Amino acid sequence: QKEVEQNSGPLSVPEGAIASLNCTYSDRGSQSFFWYRQYSGKSPELIMFIYSNGDKEDGRFTAQLNKASQYVSLLIRDSQPSDSATYLCAVKNTGFQKLVFGTGTRLLVSP
Amino acid sequence: GAVVSQHPSRVICKSGTSVKIECRSLDFQATTMFWYRQFPKQSLMLMATSNEGSKATYEQGVEKDKFLINHASLTLSTLTVTSAHPEDSSFYICSAEQGNQPQHFGDGTRLSIL
Numbered sequence: 001q002k003e004v005e006q007n008s009g010p011l012s013v014p015e016g017a018i019a020s021l022n023c024t025y026s027d028r029g030s031q032s033f034f035w036y037r038q039y040s041g042k043s044p045e046l047i048m049f050i051y052s053n054g055d056k057e058d059g060r061f062t063a064q065l066n067k068a069s070q071y072v073s074l075l076i077r078d079s080q081p082s083d084s085a086t087y088l089c090a091v092k093n094t095g096f097q098k099l100v101f102g103t104g105t106r107l108l109v110s111p
Numbered sequence: 112g113a114v115v116s117q118h119p120s121r122v123i124c125k126s127g128t129s130v131k132i133e134c135r136s137l138d139f140q141a142t143t144m145f146w147y148r149q150f151p152k153q154s155l156m157l158m159a160t161s162n163e164g165s166k167a168t169y170e171q172g173v174e175k176d177k178f179l180i181n182h183a184s185l186t187l188s189t190l191t192v193t194s195a196h197p198e199d200s201s202f203y204i205c206s207a208e209q210g211n212q213p214q215h216f217g218d219g220t221r222l223s224i225l
Contacts, residue, residue: 043217097160
């Protein structure tokens with residue numbers, strides 16, 4: 001079982017719709033959760049981070065965390081073609097320095 | 112926001128050349144820096160974790176004598192790919208963090224060995 005799992009996609013949504021990206025993790029000691037966006041040929045860019053159960057909103061982005069279910073998600077409201085990218089879920093156990101990344105979900109937003 | 116600068120952005124050189132890549136945190140002191148490698152259409156692969164003033168911790172399968180990492184200050188880490196060969200061609204990305212804050216990535220270095 002992979003430590004951090006994401007559906008590779010592509011996830012296709014029309015412009016203006018809500019895109020829902022999901023991630024599950026296996027380490028119950030995980031404390032910090034991150035979503036990065038990576039455009040093709042570019043480096044990852046931090047979108048959201050969440051440490052506590054529940055929802056965290058920032059503009060069009062909402063991160064949701066459920067530690068009991070070991071599940072973290074990212075919602076993108078009013079999706080735009082410029083949101084088309086690969087979204088990487090990353091998890092950190094505070095006992096360790098490194099992030100554990102999922103393989104990413106490719107999102108395609110069609111005009 | 113946190114800014115991480117990576118230089119150079121692209122390198123093309125002959126086989127056998129050693130290449131140095133710099134990673135700087137511009138507006139914060141990076142207690143830890145990380146070096147990743149990414150091949151086309153593949154996931155990020157962590158190569159090593161570097162704490163200021165101490166030796167880097169390399170991931171399994173990464174040759175420490177091949178990929179030399181120096182983290183001499185809280186704002187600068189360097190990765191030197193020694194005697195590079197075509198199979199070392201890849202996208203190398205550094206990241207930096209301060210304490211428990213999120214990691215921020217540099218723009219990456221695309222290395223092509225002829």
